[in-house]
Amino acid sequence: MDFSTIISxxxxxxxxxxGEFKNLPGFGKPLKPDDLSHVPEELRMAYRVMRNAxxxxxxxxxxxxxxxxxxxxxxxxxxxxxxxxQKKLNEKLLRFNSMMEKRRGKTNSAMFRNYEEKINKKLF
Numbered sequence: 001m002d003f004s005t006i007i008s009x010x011x012x013x014x015x016x017x018x019g020e021f022k023n024l025p026g027f028g029k030p031l032k033p034d035d036l037s038h039v040p041e042e043l044r045m046a047y048r049v050m051r052n053a054x055x056x057x058x059x060x061x062x063x064x065x066x067x068x069x070x071x072x073x074x075x076x077x078x079x080x081x082x083x084x085x086q087k088k089l090n091e092k093l094l095r096f097n098s099m100m101e102k103r104r105g106k107t108n109s110a111m112f113r114n115y116e117e118k119i120n121k122k123l124f
Contacts, residue, residue: 059099066092 036044069089076082
C-alpha cells in the first residue's frame with residue numbers, strides 16, 4: 001500500500017472508533033437490493049457507473065432500434081411499408097427525446113451548463 005492509502009485507512013478507522021459515522025442517514029439499515037442481479041458480475045460495476053452518469057440500458061436499446069428502423073427505411077421500396085416504418089421511427093424518436101429531456105433535467109449544475117455553452121460555441 002502507498003502512503004496516502006495508509007493515512008486514509010487510519011483516518012477512517014479513527015473516525016469509526018470516535019463514533020463519527022453513527023449519525024449518518026441510513027446508519028445500521030440494510031442497503032437497498034441492487035436491480036442489476038441479471039447482469040453478469042464482471043459487468044455490474046460498469047453498469048453502476050453508467051447508471052450514475054445518467055445512462056440507461058433502455059436508452060441504448062432504443063437507440064439501436066432507431067438505427068435499425070432508419071436502415072430499413074433506406075432499403076424499403078414499398079411506400080406503404082416505408083410510411084409505417086416512418087411512423088414507428090417517429091414514435092421511437094419521441095420516446096428517446098423525452099428520455100433525454102429527463103436526463104438533461106438532472107444535470108443542471110453550473111459547471112455542466114458552462115461546459116455545454118463552450119461546446120455549443122465551438123460547434124455553432
